[in-house]
Amino acid sequence: MSAAPPGDMPDGSRYGEAVFRPEQAGEAERIDFGALTYDDITMARLRGLGAGPGWRCLDIGAGTGTVSRRLLDEAGVESVLAVDRDVRFLGARPVPGLDVLEADVTAPDFAPGRFRLVHARFVLMHLPEHDRLITALAELVAPGGVLVLSDAVDLTSDRTPDTPYNVAMRAMWQGLRATIGTDVSWVPSYPQLLRGAGLADVAAEIHVPPLLPGSPISRFWADTWDRSRAAMLATGLVDDAAVDAAVRYLSSDDCAALSAGMLTAWGWRPEEGPR
Secondary structure (H helix, E strand, O other): OOOOOOOEOOOOOEOOOOOOOOOOOOHHHHHHHHHHHHHHHHHHHHHHOOOOOOOEEEEEOOOOOHHHHHHHHHHOOOEEEEEEOOOOOOOOOOOOOEEEEEOOOOOOOOOOOOEEEEEEEOOHHHOOOHHHHHHHHHOOEEEEEEEEEEEEEOOOOOOOOOOHHHHHHHHHHHHHHHHHOOOOOOHHHHHHHHHHOOOEEEEEEEEOOOOOOOOHHHHHHHHHHHHOHHHHHHOOOOOHHHHHHHHHHHOOOOOOOOOOEEEEEEEEOOOOOOO
């Protein structure tokens, strides 16, 4: 059997579509629940790193384009190239300065140019060959520019209480790893990987959003469990009743748990010549 093309699954489908199908009703809304949770944190970090007028930016795995548009509207960057393997959610809301590219970032010929900011959020955790990909993304950073990567970190463990939420999350991570290859176990290695890719002044931080009834992050996880239910059940860690109980738990006043955190790490491409 020949190897699947980069970004594709062994059965020939594109990454993630076995669980998170772009054409499925409500998928754009699920993505936007994540954006409502994390966009303010992401934008504060990008602006704190200096993103602003004159910057050319690359937004990888742009989803519905919320970060791309805010870079233009709020930070006033010169331009943003928003890249995704499926751009149906990006083309519907064009704005000046925003270019859209449908592409697979894992492809060896992915070379859109060099940028002052290269940003990827909740992308690399789903893809193999982490070292190679981070090195490849670092090569897209212009001298004096910055690579910013954000992904999930799992805060459940064998020592956390067996609340309905924690039980469901353990099953979700295991199920997604088995079906579409999602692996967050290596995410804490971001700083070392950025340094190994030749970047300097590397740093990192973690944000953990509060799980409150009706909050965007609670609705995001409920929708995510709904779409990944088959993969979760296949682990044997949960049954339908356990997943339903976890959804109810998220909307109850009894909910007392840590959401998955978002680790953001960044590193700078040294200037050519003395800094």
